[in-house]
Amino acid sequence: MDQLELLWELQKHDEKLKKIKAKLEELAKKGHIENMTIKIQNLELQLERRKKSIDESDKKLNKNSEILRDLNFQLDEIEKELYSGTITDLKQLDYMDKESKNIRKDINDVEIEIISLMEEIENFKIDIGKIEVEYENIKEEFKRYAEEYKKVTDELRQNAKEEIDYIYEISSKLEKGIYEKYKNIKNNKEKVMAEIIGDECSGCHMILPTYLINKVKESHEIVQCENCGRILYFVDNSQKLPLQ
Ligand SMILES: [Zn+2]
Structure with missing residues (x-):
């Protein structure tokens, strides 16, 4: 797993933990x-x-x-x-x-x-x-x-x-600098990572320049959306579909 993939995993588990905590709070509140x-x-x-x-x-x-x-x-x-x-x-x-x-x-x-x-x-x-x-x-x-x-x-x-x-x-x-970047964004945004869907940032729906998309898709670089600051991630669905 490279750094970008690790960040994506981190976000997934952060979300899971958040949901579990919310359920526990809800149960206590009832x-x-x-x-x-x-x-x-x-x-x-x-x-x-x-x-x-x-x-x-x-x-x-x-x-x-x-x-x-x-x-x-x-x-x-x-x-x-x-x-x-x-x-x-x-x-x-x-x-x-x-x-x-x-x-x-x-x-x-x-x-x-x-x-x-x-x-x-x-x-x-x-x-x-x-x-x-x-x-x-x-x-x-x-x-x-x-x-x-x-x-x-x-x-x-x-x-x-x-x-x-x-x-x-x-x-x-995670490298220290990358982890800190993740933490900093998390302080301001509920979700740190945003998936690239089509040519949009799914976080803010801004159209992304092709060179940025390629940086993420091809070189797995840590790239932030220029508009919302989220770290961009591309989920390659094509590999999961057997007919393509
Ligand atoms: Zn964005």
Whole structure:
């Protein structure tokens, strides 16, 4: 490979490395992992909240069961006295009868409260079941994605390393002055090399003088386009076509 061909190779590997770096950046930017992490945390929070709500409802339920036990005990006591026949005072009997009615009403209220608490707990449990399914699914998806992400990025990093090695190898074969010229142009232009297509510089579409084209085609000299400054290169396609 002569110096001009080395430059052309250098550009090819520079381009490849650039594409690999862009892909890696793109993957990092997508933030899919971040989004999934937020979603997982959110589901964990929802689960925690519902479990807390169940605990609270359970406490209320226990308290109400105690109240119910007390009320039933009070009712038993009053009714025992009411029907024992030992109390003959009408006023007192009337009072006790009212009291027993009040307790029955309270018992009814507490029972309704207990049923509604039990329903509430049941609904929380159903909710938890649904959230847990979603949670397991997203965790599984996260695991798969993280593995895939690692595989892809590892591969890209390996490719980048290979390209860097190629670039180093090619650069070391280039004459110092030529390599510096390449670097200087690269600071200002995305592509250092421009292919001669027909009689044009493919970088800026300027028509090139024949003597310049011949310098590149025939003597493989390092020639810059007079207009855009890119180093001119000629890809000889005729050799690749079997019919010509
Ligand atoms: Zn040009």
